Amino acid sequence: MGGGKERFTVVGQPLPKIDAWAKVTGETKFADDLSLPRMAYGKLLRSPHPHALIRRIDTGRARAWPGVYGVITGFDLPRVKFGILPVSQDEEALCTEKVRMVGDAVAAVAAVDEETAERATELIDVEYEVLPPLMSIDEALGHPEVRIHEYGDGPNVHKAVSLQFGDVEAAFARADLVREDVFYFEGNTHLPMEQHCAVAWWGPDGKLTLWSSTQTPHYVHRLLARILDVPPAHVRVIATPNGGGFGGKLDPFAHEIAACKLSQVTGRPVKITLTREEVFYVHRGRHPVLMWVKTGVTGQGEILGMHFRTWLDGGAYGSYGVASTFYTGALQTVTYKVPAYKFEGARVFTNKPPCGPKRGHGTPQPRFALECHLDKIAAALELDPADMRRRILAEPFTKTANHLTVTTIGLGECIDRVVEASGWRQKVGKLRPGRGIGIACSSYLTGAGSAVYWNDMPHSGVIVRADRSGGVAVLCGAIDVGQGSDSVLAYLVAEVLGIDPKDIRVHAADTDLTPVDLGSYSSRVTLMCGNAAIQAAERLRARLFEAVATKLGVPGGDLVARGRRIGLPEDPDRSVSFAEAVVLAESVHGVLAMPGSYAPPKRTGKYKGGGVGPSPCYSYTACVVELEVDGETGEVRIDDVWIAHDVGRALNPLLVEGQVEGSVYMGIGEALMEEQVFREGLHKIPSLLEYKSPTTLETPEIHTILVETDDPEGPFGAKEAGQGPLLPVIPAIANAVHDAVGVRIDETPITPDKILKALERKREGKPPRVGPERLPRFTFPAPRIVESAFGQPADGIAVRPFQAPANP
Amino acid sequence: MPKTLLRLRVNGEEHDVAAPTHKTLLEVLREEMGLTGTKHGCELGECGTCTVLVDGVPVLSCLALPIELEGREITTVEGLASGGRLHPLQQAFAELGAAQCGYCTPGILLSADALLAHNPRPTRPEIREALAGNLCRCTGYSKILDAVELAALRSPGGA
Numbered sequence: 001m002g003g004g005k006e007r008f009t010v011v012g013q014p015l016p017k018i019d020a021w022a023k024v025t026g027e028t029k030f031a032d033d034l035s036l037p038r039m040a041y042g043k044l045l046r047s048p049h050p051h052a053l054i055r056r057i058d059t060g061r062a063r064a065w066p067g068v069y070g071v072i073t074g075f076d077l078p079r080v081k082f083g084i085l086p087v088s089q090d091e092e093a094l095c096t097e098k099v100r101m102v103g104d105a106v107a108a109v110a111a112v113d114e115e116t117a118e119r120a121t122e123l124i125d126v127e128y129e130v131l132p133p134l135m136s137i138d139e140a141l142g143h144p145e146v147r148i149h150e151y152g153d154g155p156n157v158h159k160a161v162s163l164q165f166g167d168v169e170a171a172f173a174r175a176d177l178v179r180e181d182v183f184y185f186e187g188n189t190h191l192p193m194e195q196h197c198a199v200a201w202w203g204p205d206g207k208l209t210l211w212s213s214t215q216t217p218h219y220v221h222r223l224l225a226r227i228l229d230v231p232p233a234h235v236r237v238i239a240t241p242n243g244g245g246f247g248g249k250l251d252p253f254a255h256e257i258a259a260c261k262l263s264q265v266t267g268r269p270v271k272i273t274l275t276r277e278e279v280f281y282v283h284r285g286r287h288p289v290l291m292w293v294k295t296g297v298t299g300q301g302e303i304l305g306m307h308f309r310t311w312l313d314g315g316a317y318g319s320y321g322v323a324s325t326f327y328t329g330a331l332q333t334v335t336y337k338v339p340a341y342k343f344e345g346a347r348v349f350t351n352k353p354p355c356g357p358k359r360g361h362g363t364p365q366p367r368f369a370l371e372c373h374l375d376k377i378a379a380a381l382e383l384d385p386a387d388m389r390r391r392i393l394a395e396p397f398t399k400t401a402n403h404l405t406v407t408t409i410g411l412g413e414c415i416d417r418v419v420e421a422s423g424w425r426q427k428v429g430k431l432r433p434g435r436g437i438g439i440a441c442s443s444y445l446t447g448a449g450s451a452v453y454w455n456d457m458p459h460s461g462v463i464v465r466a467d468r469s470g471g472v473a474v475l476c477g478a479i480d481v482g483q484g485s486d487s488v489l490a491y492l493v494a495e496v497l498g499i500d501p502k503d504i505r506v507h508a509a510d511t512d513l514t515p516v517d518l519g520s521y522s523s524r525v526t527l528m529c530g531n532a533a534i535q536a537a538e539r540l541r542a543r544l545f546e547a548v549a550t551k552l553g554v555p556g557g558d559l560v561a562r563g564r565r566i567g568l569p570e571d572p573d574r575s576v577s578f579a580e581a582v583v584l585a586e587s588v589h590g591v592l593a594m595p596g597s598y599a600p601p602k603r604t605g606k607y608k609g610g611g612v613g614p615s616p617c618y619s620y621t622a623c624v625v626e627l628e629v630d631g632e633t634g635e636v637r638i639d640d641v642w643i644a645h646d647v648g649r650a651l652n653p654l655l656v657e658g659q660v661e662g663s664v665y666m667g668i669g670e671a672l673m674e675e676q677v678f679r680e681g682l683h684k685i686p687s688l689l690e691y692k693s694p695t696t697l698e699t700p701e702i703h704t705i706l707v708e709t710d711d712p713e714g715p716f717g718a719k720e721a722g723q724g725p726l727l728p729v730i731p732a733i734a735n736a737v738h739d740a741v742g743v744r745i746d747e748t749p750i751t752p753d754k755i756l757k758a759l760e761r762k763r764e765g766k767p768p769r770v771g772p773e774r775l776p777r778f779t780f781p782a783p784r785i786v787e788s789a790f791g792q793p794a795d796g797i798a799v800r801p802f803q804a805p806a807n808p
Numbered sequence: 809m810p811k812t813l814l815r816l817r818v819n820g821e822e823h824d825v826a827a828p829t830h831k832t833l834l835e836v837l838r839e840e841m842g843l844t845g846t847k848h849g850c851e852l853g854e855c856g857t858c859t860v861l862v863d864g865v866p867v868l869s870c871l872a873l874p875i876e877l878e879g880r881e882i883t884t885v886e887g888l889a890s891g892g893r894l895h896p897l898q899q900a901f902a903e904l905g906a907a908q909c910g911y912c913t914p915g916i917l918l919s920a921d922a923l924l925a926h927n928p929r930p931t932r933p934e935i936r937e938a939l940a941g942n943l944c945r946c947t948g949y950s951k952i953l954d955a956v957e958l959a960a961l962r963s964p965g966g967a
Contacts, residue, residue: 017902020905023901024894024898024901029844035839035842193857193912193943244945276849276852654905657905662908695940695943696935702948
């Protein structure tokens with residue numbers, strides 16, 4: 001691996017995605033496009049109450065309704081609770097005793113068509129005993145006598161974390177400036193254009209197949225077996241191409257489980273497609289987070305110590321929430337030098353749809369707080385906020401205070417490039433009133449270092465199979481969610497084997513056929529599947545080289561694979577076509593199907609980050625936003641976004657740009673308009689019209705700059721691009737609003753009413769700020785005290801359990 | 809449920825379809841005719857995902873009733889390519905990475921096709937305006953705008 005750019009023939013080219021043709025012709029089969037003979041349509045009956053005991057469920061009238069094939073409740077399922085994380089097994093597919101949110105499923109119907117199924121759900125009689133709902137962090141902490149769950153770190157406290165790395169109080173004592181700020185990040189949701197859909201077929205052979213728009217077929221496979229009490233060997237999960245996921249299709253869902261059970265009881269394939277309203281309730285999106293941050297700095301803005309507290313409104317179930325909680329405190333240290341760091345976080349249960357991972361998982365909220373906080377520090381010290389950040393960057397190939405190992409850092413170049421491109425120096429503090437410019441930076445992981453369940457196996461596997469035709473099949477458990485993971489696999493294998501991506505077919509995400517990949521989350525697929533694919537392809541190439549070397553009577557080490565030929569680089573007469581090479585090698589070795597595996601490096605150190613935070617490497621981003629604020633209406637119009645992203649290496653710059661642009665767009669939505677908010681347990685705006693998201697008219701011109709650092713951990717040096725670029729956009733907007741009109745909106749979304757309120761406060765001589773005024777009454781546990789690892793050298797080269805053979 | 813026999817002209821071909829009269833065009837296209845290229849995002853007329861063309865005009869198929877469309881020319885994404893050749897918009901969307909997950913793509917292609925039919929050289933603001941009713945969550949719209957511009961440049965009425 002590695003080597004100069006000139007070595008590449010496929011990598012770095014702006015090629016169309018391998019599935020582009022299917023997507024532009026409508027040929028791609030999403031889950032709801034599937035139809036099987038005799039298929040029934042399912043619907044879930046969902047709770048209208050945010051918190052209630054179930055006293056009785058009577059399905060008699062529904063069962064008797066014409067066209068109904070089957071009705072199930074939770075009593076028809078094994079009485080086992082589940083959850084995506086082993087530490088939070090708190091969900092039932094169909095609730096039997098208690099509902100904890102509006103939208104909790106209590107029964108399911110399969111019928112001849114969707115309308116009949118829906119009508120039948122209305123005929124199911126459920127008697128509830130309504131309990132007091134807890135709708136906010138304050139209510140949940142203030143009413144310990146009402147318990148949403150019986151487990152956790154305190155009454156209605158799902159998880160409380162307290163960690164200290166070095167002495168922050170001593171750092172504050174010697175700081176030139178110590179600043180405290182409070183921020184609030186409103187919850188919002190993924191809003192994939194495709195509604196979730198599952199098609200299940202439990203055949204007469206007792207084997208179950210589920211087609212589902214899931215980002216994690218492997219986890220669904222494992223959990224279905226447990227939830228349905230069927231041997232995992234008899235379960236097959238096929239993930240269909242996701243019509244957008246963004247983290248919203250990462251949990252096992254009630255509709256998937258109900259479709260399977262209904263298929264078993266009716267003897268028919270069953271499809272359940274969620275309505276858009278249901279998607280809003282299914283959620284698992286961005287946590288609302290209240291944050292307090294205290295930082296001590298020198299007169300030049302160098303951070304001496306930081307103390308960060310977060311309170312997460314988790315909603316009704318655990319989901320990925322323990323990970324989310326850790327993530328709100330994990331990555332603050334990866335961007336800038338933070339020698340001493342303390343983090344306290346608490347996730348609270350409330351009677352709302354559970355939150356979980358959305359693009360950036362738990363890190364956009366603290367990033368918003370941190371980058372606005374740094375801007376306030378720069379202002380207090382009368383420093384240019386871009387220059388101050390540039391001076392305090394984390395050091396490459398070192399460890400952070402909280403024991404994260406950082407490899408390459410291209411953030412300095414990212415800052416320089418956006419400062420230059422945006423005309424920052426001519427603009428900052430110099431634009432006319434109402435017009436503003438702001439900057440922010442960020443970093444994000446390239447794949448979580450740990451699986452959601454502990455094991456010693458690879459995180460990703462790939463099989464590369466060469467056919468006598470010269471075609472190559474790539475089998476991998478990852479599902480393409482639109483980011484282009486199938487294409488990246490094809491590019492990498494084509495690069496190694498010297499063939500064209502068109503010669504490759506990628507077969508993805510079928511638990512019967514493809515090696516396990518943990519899933520399309522945590523920006524892990526390019527790095528982990530990519531490294532596995534390179535290993536598999538290199539092993540295959542070694543076989544081909546061996547056979548060709550024998551045939552040509554040359555040393556194997558002299559051969560190259562390029563242009564669909566294998567042979568001597570300078571002598572076209574002494575080479576064979578790729579297809580001939582396959583025939584030669586298959587004649588010697590038999591079937592040519594080679595595996596590759598990848599697991600993240602196991603790094604040493606006293607602290608492992610609670611399984612959250614460590615990653616093979618981190619991407620870096622800097623963003624400058626220029627905008628206009630209308631002082632009369634409070635409206636914000638973003639005109640330009642300059643964003644530079646350290647992607648390690650752009651395997652396909654077109655796809656990387658697409659990920660960056662999509663992240664900017666989503667960040668703009670979260671910054672200015674998107675909010676997942678509830679009234680008495682009901683979603684206030686569960687529709688695409690009322691849940692405001694940016695259209696073509698609100699999305700500005702995005703100037704994308706790619707920075708390459710050739711990271712040793714990544715496939716040919718690549719780092720992530722799908723999530724990190726969202727992070728700096730939100731605080732850059734907040735900082736630009738301040739530059740424009742001199743008010744601080746310390747909570748998202750930055751809506752016109754908040755801007756007008758802050759402007760009014762400014763006119764009245766009050767602090768020109770809108771944001772949270774107070775913090776919950778909550779005592780965090782005593783901190784786990786760990787020595788700061790700040791500045792220690794990185795563990796260096798990754799220790800990989802699956803070593804690729806040396807290049808022939 | 810009683811069904812009515814409908815004669816629909818879709819992508820240049822006559823189709824006889826039996827469907828309940830309250831079924832939407834979206835449902836009839838997808839479920840009765842197997843034309844699943846047309847997608848749905850809300851079924852309430854809010855997101856533009858299910859856009860098709862009726863006599864060249866973008867229509868939200870989730871709000872249209874087939875019984876009102878007999879004799880009209882309905883175009884879905886399956887009808888954009890002709891004779892094995894992709895439509896210039898399809899070609900441009902594929903080349904420039906304008907389709908990520910691809911779920912909103914059919915609707916956007918048809919909205920863009922209607923735009924180019926009456927305005928072969930649209931400005932970028934005109935493209936933004938024409939596509940403002942089609943939500944996309946993946947792309948940030950940039951590559952979509954680029955692709956429409958490229959298709960316009962390549963089309964006979966273009967530059």
